[in-house]
Amino acid sequence: MLAEALLLGLGYNATLVTVGAALLGIAAGITGTFLFLRKRALVSDAISHSTLPGVGLAFILMVAFGGEGRNLIGLMAGSALSAWAGLLCLGWLVRNTRLAEDAAIGAVLSVFFGFGIVLLTVIQTMSSGRQAGLESFLLGSTTGMLWNDAVVIATGGALVLAVVALLHRPMTLVAFDPEYAAARGVDTHRIDLAMMGLVMAVTVIGLKIVGLILIVALLIIPPVAARFWSERAGTVALLAGAMGGIAGYVGAAVSATAPKLPTGPIIVLTAFALFAVSLFLAPSRGVLAALLRHLWFQRRVHLRQGLLALAQGQPIYERLTLRLLRRAGLVRSDGVATEAGRARAAKALRDEKRWEVVRRDLAHEAAAALYDGLRDIETVLTADQIAEIDRQIGPPTGVTA
Amino acid sequence: MSGSEFVPLSLTPMLIGLFAAVACALPGNYLVLRRQALIGDAISHVVLPGIVVAFLLTGMVATWPMMLGAAGAAVLAVALIEGVRRLGRIEPGAAMGVVFTSMFAAGVLLLEQSDTSSVHLDVEHALYGNLESLIWLDATGWASVIDPEALAGLPPELMRMAVTLVGVGLFIALFWRALKISTFDEGFARTLGIRTGVLGLGLVIVAAVAAVAAFDAVGSIIVIAMFICPPAAARLMTDRLERQIGWSVVFAALAAVLGYVLAGYGPLWLGGQDAVSAAGMIATVAGLILALAARFGPCRKRAGAPAV
Known part of the structure; x- marks a missing residue:
């Protein structure tokens, strides 16, 4: 069943949804990367919640002019307009009042959403609105997805990606160093607005599939997951797109296999699984890698301290040190140094x-700065320099066993 | 309108809305000042999975298990956010976004999976509550307010919300000085021996308790709106914490009463027949108050350095 779903074998509607969700995931992942790098990930939360009044108003207007209230393009246009209004309110609050961005985000989010709920209850009381089903935009609903809806999503996603391709350089620049970008003549305010416009476009496209509450997840989770794997903005963006695409595709396919698996939440949880894998397994930034690095470092410190203790004839009581020394064949099981152990200790x-000499000598200042108690001196100084130092200390002395 | 209509139908929802609004606005003041405003947003999202899990474990829609479940979910969310932030070295906003959206998605999935058709538990209810239904059927008029028999029939949400409000007020009164110092100068607070980490966590837990209690009665929209809008508006009115809290209480109360009245009677004045969502209207009125404060508030401008 799952294999069939993943190979798009579960019928027309499921295929439409799966392809649409994958496209949406790609667009959201790539767009969200720039928002994440700009450290404004939660602005998307304000944008997505403020689409709701637009959906309601568009429905009311379309019905008032005698049209079909559920026209997806009309609803999307309405939601885009009200998201834009929310964005302008947010920007105005941050620029013209003392409120910090997080308070402004929360205010815009809750007020627009509350007003949207008021409009939804108004629609419920309208004669044509009883079965409007606008609540489905809260959490997405893919059951009645049509070919036209899929085309709208695909076209919208492609447009978003085209704009990102055009603007990715200035957006990266603004994300990392807005002052420098401004000095280079980039209009940072406008680039920020463009970035938000793209996020808004993704939100509007995603209303149908994942709904306005969960679209935030598709904008935030894939970039955060992708960030673990690379230090380069371009790579992170592409990886985020890939992860978003996978989450959309797999999530939609899985949700098609059983009736009680809503598409939006499954997609989000798939994305979260990708995030969890990245958090633990990614090289260099992952938790497992950090843990291994820590253990390796601990080993080196204990070995080094153990050797120094051996060299100075001090007894070693610490268990880990003893175990490490024994495993490396440097001490016998009764704690006495072996031949190799005495050599390494010396x-x-x-x-x-x-090192002591190096750190005393100002001529070696640069090398001395690298001293951390673990670094091999041969990696810092040349053989000639070491020979010169050895002349100052004198010949090796024997080690008391 | 006569008392015989107002008291049973409107008094209790209005009071519950009022208590919920004030109970959320009080800790909201500190959250806004500490730039943790979105913790309120995160809490209100993760309350849903908490409630669903509590329902699945106990098999019934009872108040205490659900409150516990929601509070547990809030604490878990805060711990997860902190964990993701530290382990992954991710900025707090993004860490929050990852955690609360995933937990919310898990809640929706659990809700769909479990058989909740027999009980009143769905996403819409969680979002906008049903303030309008918390009526006091035993009341016949103003006289009922002092009639013990009628008082016994008060909706239990009223008492619960009142107790929560008193609890939140007590927390702020007891830790007033420590909260104030640690909010404005955490380093100084630590040198005085105030355990700022514990205090910060306590504040979040109090906020979560207020959110959960309010959520039960009025839905999560009011919770987010009241955490942020009245304190933010109050922040634009004054430079003193005491007065800010005073203003925030006034604004929250105003939003609750005005919002409820507009939702219940506004459509009638405009010629409509049915009331609109009270929770949504209260949030809207709170937004209008914030808009007025942002436009005309005496302390609306940022003093000193501009925001980065």
Whole structure:
């Protein structure tokens, strides 16, 4: 069943939804990356919630002019307009009052959403609105998706991606260093507005599939997950697009396999699974990698301290150190140093002595700054320099066993 | 309008809305000043999975398990946000976005999966509550307010909300000085021996409790709106914390009463027949108050350096 769903074998509607969700995920992931890099991820929350009054007003207007209230393009146009109004309110509050951006986001989000709910209850009391089903825009509803809806989503997604391709350089610049961007002559305010416009477009496109509450997840989670895998903005954006696409595709396919699996939440949870995998398994930024790095570092510190203790003839009581030394064949099980252990210990002590000289000598200032108690001196100084230092310390002395 | 109509139908919902609004606005003041305003947003989203899990575990729509479940979900969400932020070295906004949207999605999925057709538990209800239905059927008029027999029939949400409000007020009164210092100068508060981490967590928990209690009665829209709009508007009126809290209480109360009246009677004045969502209207009125404060408030401008 699942294999069939993933191969688009579950019929016309399921195929439409799956392809549409994948396209939406790609567009949302790539667009969301710039928002995330700009550190304004939650602005998308305000944008998405403020689409609701537009949906309601568009419905009321379309019915008032005798049209079909559920026309998707009309509803999308309305939601885009009201999201834009919300965005302008947000910008105005941040620029012209002392309120911080988070308070402004929360205010716009809750007020627009509340007003939208008022309009929804108004629509429920209209004679033509009883079965309007506008609530489906809250959480998305893919059951009645038509070919036209899929075309609208695909076209919208393609347009969004085209604009991102055009604007990705200035958007990256503004995200990382707005002052520098302004000095280069980039109109940062306008680029920010364009970025928000793109986010708004993704939100409007996503209303049908995942709904306005959960579209935020598609804009935030894939970029955050992709960020673990790369330090380059372009790569992160492409990865985020790929992850969003996978989440959309797999999520929609899974939700088509059983009746009680709503599309929007499944897509979001798939994206979250990708995030969790990235959080734990990504190289260098992942939790597992950090843990391994920490253990490796701990090993090195304990080994080094153990060797120094051996060299100075001090007894070692610490268990981990003893175990590490024993496993490396440097001490016997009764804690006495082996031949190799004595050699390594002498070398460690001598290196410590060499470092002491290096750190005392101002001529070696740059090298001395690299001292951290673990670094091998050979990686910092040349053989000639070490020989010169050895002349100052004198010849090696024996180690008391 | 006569008392015999007003008291049973409008008095209790209005009071519940009022208590909920004030209980959320009080901790909201600190959240706004600490730039944690969106914690309120996150809490109100994760309340849904908490309630659903509580329902699945107990199999019934009872108040206490649901309150516990929601409060547990709020604490879990705060812990997860902090965990994701630290483990992944992600900025707090994005960490919050990842956690609360995923938990909300999980809540919706659980709700769809479980058989809740027999009980009144759905996403719409969670979002906008049903303030209008909290009526006091035993009341016959103003005389009922002192009639113990009629008082016994008060909707339980009223008492619960009143107790929550008193609890929130007590927390703020007891920790007034510590909260104030740690909000404005965390480093200084630590040098005085105030445990700012614990206090911050306590504030979030109090906010969560207020949110959960209010959510039960009025839905999550009012919760977010009241956490942020009245304190934000009050912030634009004054530079003193005492007065800010005073203003926020006034604004919250005004929004609750005016919103309820407009929702219930506004459509009738305009010639309509049915009332509109009270929760939505209260949020809208709160927004209008904030808009007025942002336009005319005496302290609306930012002093000192511009925002980055």
